[in-house]
Amino acid sequence: MKIDLKVWRQKNQNTKGHLESYVLEEVDAEMSFLEMLDMLNLKLAKQGERPVEFDHDCREGICGQCGVMINGIAHGPIKNTTTCQLHMRYFKDGDTIYVEPFKAKAFPVIRDLKVDRSALDDIIAAGGYISVNTGQAPEANSILISHEEAESAFDSAACIGCGACVATCKNASAALFASSKISQLAKLPQGKKESSKRAVDMVNRMEDLGFGHCTNTEACQVECPQDISVLNIAQMNYEYNKAKLKK
């Protein structure tokens, strides 16, 4: 099928970007979206042009490295699906597809569709862990965690760190990302001990990095590839408020 592509091209952080039009004639419905971009890049390379830089790695929806805005939606039209898992059969012959990078002040563009999401790592570094050194751990079964608690913690832990929540949020808030870690660890007995400090440190770091605040529009959960619940954000608020009230 024929696809009319409008792809964001931007040389670097300091230059202005623009949409560039490309037409691909022989797109196969079985292709993944990224394979379609591969096809475009091959074509560009052969023409002596710079291929489009885009982030991707595992191409099976778990590493979280891919992620672009496709027709104005993070990871494209199919819910709970990363860009790499989106396939061209969801588009029609003759469709126009707009491809833009995730945009947020905390995600500066590196080139084209590639953005710098290291701010998410910085949020984790602020406290997204249980402070245990290798070798300190007690026998695993000495910490009992009920099936429900473990499953609930897993639901929070499933975040792949792609940043679609930030790109989707009108305020570019990383609340869903940060809260999924805060609440995963707060739900587990071994993580409860430092849950107050963790919440305060991560929330403050998130602000320092220039992310916006959450206004509970719940759009992040809708576009999250892993369907992480917005109630994590409420739990983050709870942990934060509890910590502040105690102090």
Next chain:
Amino acid sequence: MAKKIYANIPEGDLKDKWSNYKAHAKLVSPNNRKKLDIIVVGTGLAGASAAASLAEMGYKIKSFCFQDSPRRAHSVAAQGGVNAMKNYQNDGDSVYRMFYDTLKGGDFRSREANTYRLAECSASLIDQAVAQGVPFGREYSGYLRNRSFGGVQVSRTFYSRGQTGQQLLLGSYQALMRQKEQGNVQLFARHEMLDLVLIDGKAKGIIARNLDTGKIERHGAHAVILATGGFGKIYYLSTLAMGCNASALWRAHKKGALMANPSWTQVHPTSLPQSGPYQSKLTLMSESLRNDGRIWVPQLKNEQRSAVEIPEEERDYYLERKYPSFGNLAPRDIASRAAKEQIDKEKGVGALKNAVYLDFSHAIKEYGQELIAERYGNLFNMYQKITGIDAYKEPMKISPSAHFSMGGLWVDYDLMTTIPGLFAIGEANFSDHGANRLGANSLLQACVDGYYITPYTIQNYLADQIQVEKTDTNHPAFATAEKQVQEQLNRFINQKGTRTAEEFHRELGKILYDKCGLSRSEEGLKSAISQIHNLREEYKKNLLVPGDAEDINSELEKAGRVSDYMELSELMCIDALNRNESCGAHFREEYQTEDGEAQRDDEEFAYSAAWEWNGEASSPILNKEPLEFEYVQPTQRSYK
């Protein structure tokens, strides 16, 4: 002339070796540790856990990964689980049994002492992961759950739904980020190691390229750890991530580290088949599907009817037929080879006739769709997402795909390569899996290497380096290495040929799949070698890399990786050709039993083939590390 290589296996009884080692290994006192720098390349489970553990001890770590975040390393994609000897199920598990299962699963081609240590350290890993907050599956009572996995008769696999690798990786990633926050780790994401720097024969640093800016950087240290994973991506189509590569290993190899058993690649039986020429990767479907799915092909060649139209009596459940006792749960190498056999007989299914059916209709009939959905719902969804097909209604189509490199850098018991100060851990080393890895053992090995082995063994080396000054990156060795790297990059850019690195890679991958994949023959391997020669020559002349070197340039990244594959692929073929026997994943058509099973030759080939770089790719030197079996008697592996 081959070097003598020593595995440095400690004295004592098998079960005492690791304790003896730990009791006698040299240590570095806490106040000295901060004076020592360690470079860790790779942030997967092995790299992140080693970097975090060493940083916790007080060493200064520089951690590198080519991804944009350490959390994206491909350990993240492991689905099924991680094995550990806890014997929580009271089903007769023991360290010895786990050791034996692993050794047997690897077709008796791994080192006894290393494999035993893997089993021995496995229990602590679960403790560590739980303490980090990894949400393993639990019983309602709160105790940890286990499931069983291929090739063993006990339940020793721990899991976090279908995302065990992700959860374990996040545990070690978080530990790493904690150390970064404390200032013990410097993180270099989007950096690719392009060369190893040796000073006086010791590993003293690396040359890395900042992938976002194109800048070449020098990094010095007292020791270098490579944790860069496997190189199954050399087959182009594989279950690996697009960025997985052999470059760090290969460049270390060219600086003197030996490569062991490079041709041993595990081909996973249950991945999704290729659907077209543009395909970039093959998605893995968890092996657990084989618990309830039945694998079959049509009895007729070139069957045109759809799966549901083929009556029961015209289906060939070939695994059940050939291996009645293990049936659909036969080990990976066997299941993959059996699928290839059927596809080669023109019984493959799907548009490209390259797949076999994995059928759930019997299971759905027996247990109901609800239960099947509960067990595999996420996999069925994933299947539908990718293929558009509802697997509740018609069988899945699956095919074998390159997955795990059992081979890698040769290491001794300390996990140190033949270059002093250069360690290789996780999938990057030639490891503990012999000629075939058991399911759920790869996460285990990566973690055990990183959390429990390297932190001890590297001290044994570093204890002698306390007096050594910080590495000076102005040393001529750095300048030379940097110049070579720069020259190679410029060469790629300036060729201005007509084919991109990816096109070359596809072609190379096809050669390897056909001739150095699931089954190998002398004739095929020889022709592969000559094809690779030609392709490599063309690669030197006709490569097209748009853009320039002083900027972000993903095409240039690929060019370097494929360049290394062009050489490594030949070594793989040479290795496969050298080994005139079949073992595990290495199946030489000339060496099979009457009923088509792998036939080992313990007289001639009970050794690890450690290859030495000799200036160019076609004439490596073979070093043999004999495998001595003191505690187990190698037997013919049978799953019938």
Next chain:
Amino acid sequence: MWFIKNAITRKNLMALTGLFLCFFLIIHLLGNLQLLMPPNEARLQYNLYSDFLSNNILVKLISYVLYASILVHTIDSIYLSIKAKKASGSSYVVDKRNRASKWYSRQMMLLGTLIFAFLVIHFKDFWFIYKFGTLPMDSAGNKDLYGLVVASFQDLWYVILYAISILVLGFHLLHGFFSAFRTIGLYNPKYNRIVKLIGVIFAVSMTIGYFVIPFYIYLNV
């Protein structure tokens, strides 16, 4: 400075002031329902009630909290909006993000601004005149606020202005009520379902309640 800088704290203040304003809305509506009584009774009753409100010391104190709440709620919203604007960076050429959320959830600032504008008019026309203007006395000797209300709602355009404003308020509440609970940290899924339901009931009943009064007066008095 944590209370100035930190967005969660500011959001907490918005949530708490918002919830207080919700509480006020109920009280205000209950008081105003007296307007629906037969005209003569209503006049005496309503004016007496107004007199009580403006002279009771406790009510006075609460009214200061009310003014403060409105101010804090407004100032915080402006502060947070500016902050959010900075965080969100440049805009998308094609933007379909709105498929994932309700329009009123995204437009709380706009709705709030309209409500604020309405409040200015509302205060000017009633509160200001009652407090500082001159009003005739009713037969019981209380200021005849009732008369002022009735007179105001004889104009159709004024009734319509009120109706629109009430609708705007309704949508603001539809998001604001449950959102406030989330912000202060209610994360239990079950209670969240309940709160969301209560929020809808609250928003709808406030809208209907406040809707009825101007129309009733316009049509019946």
